[in-house]
Amino acid sequence: GAVVSQHPSRVICKSGTSVKIECRSLDFQATTMFWYRQFPKQSLMLMATSNEGSKATYEQGVEKDKFLINHASLTLSTLTVTSAHPEDSSFYICSAPDRGSSTDTQYFGPGTRLTVL
Amino acid sequence: AQSVTQLDSHVSVSEGTPVLLRCNYSSSYSPSLFWYVQHPNKGLQLLLKYTSAATLVKGINGFEAEFKKSETSFHLTKPSAHMSDAAEYFCVVSENTGNQFYFGTGTSLTVIP
Numbered sequence: 001g002a003v004v005s006q007h008p009s010r011v012i013c014k015s016g017t018s019v020k021i022e023c024r025s026l027d028f029q030a031t032t033m034f035w036y037r038q039f040p041k042q043s044l045m046l047m048a049t050s051n052e053g054s055k056a057t058y059e060q061g062v063e064k065d066k067f068l069i070n071h072a073s074l075t076l077s078t079l080t081v082t083s084a085h086p087e088d089s090s091f092y093i094c095s096a097p098d099r100g101s102s103t104d105t106q107y108f109g110p111g112t113r114l115t116v117l
Numbered sequence: 118a119q120s121v122t123q124l125d126s127h128v129s130v131s132e133g134t135p136v137l138l139r140c141n142y143s144s145s146y147s148p149s150l151f152w153y154v155q156h157p158n159k160g161l162q163l164l165l166k167y168t169s170a171a172t173l174v175k176g177i178n179g180f181e182a183e184f185k186k187s188e189t190s191f192h193l194t195k196p197s198a199h200m201s202d203a204a205e206y207f208c209v210v211s212e213n214t215g216n217q218f219y220f221g222t223g224t225s226l227t228v229i230p
Contacts, residue, residue, distance in 0.1 A: 034217060043207065044161075044220045093160065095218070106211075106218065108153075110160035 003027060004096050006109035013084055014117055021079045021112045023050075023094030029074035030096035035067075038091040038111075050077040084116040119144045121210045123221035131229045136195040138224045140182075140208035143189065150191045151209040151218070152182055161207070167191065178202070203228045 003026040013019050023033055031052045036044040048069055049057040056069035066088075068080040077096075081088050091113050097106045124139040142148060152164040165176025172184040182193045191208060208221040 036220075041225075043222045044218075046217060046219075049217065105163075105166075108161040113158075 004094065004107045004109040006092075006094060006112050008112060009110060010113045010115075012115045012117065015085055016083055018080055018082045019084055019114060021081070021092055021094075021114075023077045023079070023096070023109055025075045025096045025098070025107075028096075028098045030077075030098070031074060033071065033077040033094055033096045034106075035069065035077075035079050036093045036095070038093060040091075044093060047079075052077075081114065084114070086116045089114055089116045119148065119210050119212065119219045121208050121219055121221035123206075123208050123224050125224050126222065127225045127227070129227040129229060130198045132200055133197050136193070136198045136202065136226065138193040138206050138208075138226065140191045140193065140221060141189050142191060142208070142210045144210055144212070146212050149211045150182075150184060151211070152176065152180070152191075152193045153207045153209060155205045155207065155223075157204075164193070164206075198226075198228045200228050200230060202226060 005024045005026055007022045011019055033050040035047045037047050038044045046059050047062045050069045050071040052071040052074055058064045066082055071077045091111050093111045095106050095108045120143045122141045130136055147169055150167040153161045154164050155161050164180050165174045165182055167174045167184045175181045180195045182191050184191050206224045209218045211218050
């Protein structure tokens, strides 16, 4: 079946540095990908919609200059957390719909746990 | 506007007894509805989905859910809980399966041996 991967699965960085998280659709093309953030013991909150070949669409309250999204190809979207601070520590999850499937199913990546010291 | 309400933040059941996780939704359109499970430090796994076909949907691991339009509900059930069912469960609504998902706040299921 379709698979979405994320890299890295876990990252620890110092405050002030930038961290890039990759989201890949492994056996299907995704013109759209979604980025979510999940705080401990809370639900997933949609951060932004990544669109291949155009600018990402950010949800209200999400700083686009802090969370840079690049959808470089039909199988890759990246989220860069710039000048990370401890409050950015969270679990980041991406998803991608497989519009080529008969059920137009959406698949989630395994997540990336970011810890900012 | 779409939204999901999971009525219980935490449910505790004994092993072998039935499980009921409640979910109510609000949608301006005919929604697609999903239940996902998340085990500790793991990604989301799709349990089942409703996409305007049969109102009683059967999923993996013995779970099922019934879409009731009149009650705007999509409750998740399982006849007999297993220890491995202990996890966080999310009810999700979408205008259609390929668009944005709106997550409920989650229900943490504990299974007592």
